[in-house]
Amino acid sequence: MSRDQWEMLCDGCGRCCLHKFEDEDSGEIFFTDVACRYLDEETCSCSHYNSRQTYVPNCLRIDSDWGDKFNWLPSTCAYRLLYEKKSLHDWHPLVSGNKESVHLAGISVRGRTFSDADINNEQTYLHVIEWVN
Ligand code: SF4
């Protein structure tokens, strides 16, 4: 798969740009509704995608050799589904043929987040949510 094809697998949900916590003992991931300040709330895409590590140095580039790290992604994420040898969901734009379907199906984070620019870092734990995973 070329890099462009790999990038096209992204469904545009924006869930990976939410802050999360990891249980050190179990490895369980807990998502919050606090999003990176560079996530465009309407499109659910990064407003500085190609230069994002200039803005957020620890923003990761998803690669096929991630192995166990795919667990950090939401269970709906196309990259995680591929790693787990599962099919894409009906609402995935590559399946539906409609870029809006990820939003229409209520999978994207559109309209459901707070920017980390507005949230005290120490209060982030109060924003743990259950609608991801
Ligand atoms: S969670 Fe996966 S599919 Fe959704 S925006 Fe992030 S990389 Fe793309």
Ligand code: SF4
């Ligand atoms: S820099 Fe962009 S891709 Fe990285 S977490 Fe923030 S919004 Fe998401």
